[in-house]
Amino acid sequence: MCEIEDLQYNMNRRHFFSKASLGLGSVALASMLNPTKSAAKALSSFSATSEGLSNGVLRSPHHLPKAKRIIYLFQSGGPSQLDLFDYKPVLEKRRGEDLPASVRMGQRLTGMTSGQASFPLASSIFKFDQFGDSGAWMSSLLPYTSQIADDICVVKSMYTEAINHDPAITFFQTGHQQAGRPSIGSWLSYGLGSDNENLPNFSVLLSRGTGRPQGQPLYSRLWGNGFLHSLHQGVQFRSGKDPVLYLNNPSGINPQNRRAMLNNLAELNEMYLKEVGDPEITTRIAQYEMAYRMQTSVPEAMDISNEPDWVFKMYGPDSAVPGTYAANCILARRLAERDVKFIQLYHMGWDQHENLPNQISGQARDTDQASAALIKDLKQRGLLEDTLVIWGGEFGRTNYSQGTLTETNYGRDHHPRCFSIWMAGGGVKPGISYGETDDFGYNIVKDPVHVHDFQATLLHLLGIDHERLTFKHQGRRYRLTDVSGKVVNDLIA
């Protein structure tokens, strides 16, 4: 059955039109004065054109959801699993030896190392240890994450199809290597709608790594709506004057007068509606009201000045500096508290082709404390149980050194065939490690998790059957997981 059509049907044109001609604008005006969620909902239901918008196309989830929202801490560039989570003593023993052909099995390499004369195995120079009751392995780069070992689930057997940044990150975020499909957050917004009428449903925060400040770029299409309605596009939250683009009134505009002007604008639009009869005008009136509400709700959410000192202490010294990863983690928690559905952070700089020890130390310092603090903070506020937190990048890194391997230095090329991510909260089993790679950390030997499996699992936790959240476009039903993907039930609590 077609949910979209049902939604349209439920709008019941006759009912709709009689209301519109009685002057929905007056409902809009009422909501200006008393912007309650229900009034806003009543209006937003009228904004449905051909898709479910504020209420979500699914109206209700496919099954009972374990999570209500996601915070995705995307580590852009490809963090080295071999220096963070995936401990390989064999690499220490065989350090400097050439990668055996029996391990590589002729699999393709990027153009950056395919011409190398040798592929010297490079063990991590960082010390590994086991943490928590679960005994999870982590390196000395993660002194804080290791403290939450029993809260997180480390997946060591992630793999992807792409070997370069652009297609790999696009694949992770949209399920397809080529640009043009909706991002995960857009799919969720489209499927589940919004729980907060005053904030963008899909919020995006960026930060730059100190380990490699000139690393890989980001692209705004990563949070694009693709072929879905543009209401579902990710909205970038920025530090500085305009936390959302064009949010502030122009200088010199008095806020009270702006409010009055918007009332006048609504009156004029309503008069015009009566004359020409196009209900699209009603939608437009409602959108101005939402914009107005955002002018208050976004700065309120972004203002961390009233956070107590202990919070800044917990998230680390960077957290008081706007625009840092740590500050963004506090914002992520604030947005989660306000029921934003999908909160996407990107931290750049994880692309360690050379000088890995030095660079990755910087990257870890940027993110370790704040990521762990976020988990603890969500937990103490009772939010972790229905908030799914994900930490990870677009691929892993090679077990051999790119460039010269020395006692203290090495680099690693892109490695799509295995890498590690972690997840926490939102119905994920805490304190487990899932999947295994071989002794060389090159291939997966147990429980492989493809990017589409990961995405299917993520949707499942939100109550969505990944095969049934579809959008018909160009004659075909598209979905986040394209044509594959299996829910990894072993990860689910």
Added chain:
Amino acid sequence: MQGKKSWLEGQIFMTISLLLLAFLIGACGNESGSSKYDKKKLPDLVDFNFHIKPILSDRCFACHGPDANAREGDLRLDTEEGAFAAIGENKDRFPIVPGDLKSSQVHYRITSDDPEEKMPPPESNLSLTDYEIKLIDKWIEQGAEWKKHWSFIPLKEPDLPVVEQEDWVRNPIDNFVLSRLEKEGLKPTGEATKETLIRRASLDITGLPPTLEEVDAFVEDTSPNAYEKLVDRLLDSPAYGERMAMEWMDVARYADSHGYQDDVERVMWPWRDWVIKAFNKNLPFDDFIEWQIAGDLLENPTTEQILATAFNRNHMITQEGGIIEEEYRVEYVADRTNTTGKAFLGLTLECARCHEHKYDPISQKDYYQLFAFYNNVPERGLAPYQGVPDPKITLTKEEVSDIVSFVDEQPIELMVMSEMDEPRDCFVLVRGGYENHGEKVEASAPKAILEFADDLPKNRIGLVKWLTDEKNPLTTRVLVNRYWQLYFGTGIVSTPEDFGNQGALPSHPELLDWLAWEFIKSGWDLKALHKLIVTSATYRQSSQVDDELYEYDPQNILLARGPRHRLSAEMLRDYALSVSGLLVDRLGGPSVKPYQPEGLWAEKIGGGGGSLVRYKQSEGEGLYRKSLYTFWKRTVPPPSMMTFDASERNVCTVKRQSTSTPLQALVLLNDPQYTEASRVLAERVVKEGGNSIEDKIQYAFRTTTARYANEDELAILKEVFDREYQGFNEDKESAEQLLLIGEHIFDNKLDPAETAAYTVVVNTIFNLSETITKG
């Protein structure tokens, strides 16, 4: 008359209920219906193309369609042969037995309650409604007549339908529209006011609103051909070419950067300028296509013809270190192939890149045969960080100064097409993998559309001759449909990208054919096509709608009223620039960088990026050029334009969304571009708008909307003025802050409080639904 009969079988189409049509063609496409349709009356005569195939295609073809690898139970329902052939081990069962429901397996399976037998199977997440089942049953009972897919049937000139209300008809378009309305028992809406007409036509043809003087002149011109003169003037204006280029730049995925990863700058704007010129010159459209696809292969090609081929180098290119070059070279060739499919054939060819097409008669081999035309470019997968990738052309002022605006008189290099002496071997790529060579293929075109004649050269010249062959059933239908969409917001086929089995059916099939036929007869004269459309009574209707009509036809499929939709991203900004007088109306030249919030590029860059690391805002004129000249960096496109549904320009796009969102309100209210334009128009209002407040408001209102505000509207806007004037008088500093927004210098002889107050009044008018809509 054959054409009509051949695929409409008389008037069947006219007898199907509106509801069904709205359902088939509506926003939900061919989705299955909910219960409201179940009680619907079945059509007297069930038609395969219009009733049955959309259901089969959508719910059955994925497993019983063209893709042999995905085919289940050795049954295919996409061909006549398959649908009637014996199946099963004993060859004793038949999917469809005409006239015999009980012997038809299709009937048995779709009505079965047994989950093992039921079709579509529950695990497919697909289902049929009761109504659809009854339709299929009735079709079988009526003899199950099979027909070729409508858009693959060659064009023939349709007869003009006879209509009762003959005096309404201005040209043949109206015969088709009116005859349909009369069958539905509907009447067309009266003609729009002259103010509305000139605004509508000016926006549609030139992308700009009319000036006050133009409105006055048109309103005062009472000659019978006043409107026709207006249309001729608009079509002759240079802005026409810019307007058409805006649409074509989406089709051609034009951008000023390479698009992948570090996304470095490219110079392709001379091609854009050529497009503008070609439209203005009204280059016959078959030549327009030929030059862009194969200009370099013409005999003794001119520089202009080679420049045109940059069309097929506009796709994204990567310079990401470490890529495997062949992977990307293949990607570029595939992009050209897919673009050809979408832009000219209205087919989703890309589906056949990895497997046989699931819905349309396009095999994977067909795909790679088309691919072979574009596979012989002497190019690399990896673009350099600096310099222009091969193959390229150097343009000198001597050669093309009438097309390209040279800066500093320097020659300009840009990417174009060229052909290797020896074509590359071309293979079917198994599962689309760049290194999985399958069967070797030669360049050719899908025969299901039109046989690729033996005497055609097996290169891009041959391809373009095949595309523009009068017998090609798709190219002209697809083109005229897109230009129809430009005016009415929705095409006669509402899925301009898909004329295949999964696409929407035409709302006015004969009209589509008639337009395509006329287009060919006129020698592919695009301006003549535009004139035909805009001078029709159909186009000239008012877009006002009453409750009854709206309820009957909310999407205006039947065209019982005039078109109405939101302006595009480009047109909105150009509108503000134009009415304020800020617009620098100069054709062509390098792309410019108008206002953009600080830091948007810098915060996303990595180690590369070259000249595009930081957004260097233009100075002076560059802030006020038309939006089609705005610099397009693919990885961070201009945010205010993206908010209004501009295409990302990553791939060929033939239809944009038209949405309404809160972020759009924020742009129109707060983007300095709009604040400045409001202020600059306010300055004119104060200087030239008359003496009284009412006169001044009326001046602002008319300049923006092309009509007079009524008394109620005036009263509300005066309320805005009085409140703001009082406020700014009490707070002069705020007035000055507002007036200083933007680079355009404020005329400080004017009263700041008054001008600031009118700035708010103008901005209110800019934000009216009426202003941002073409009504």
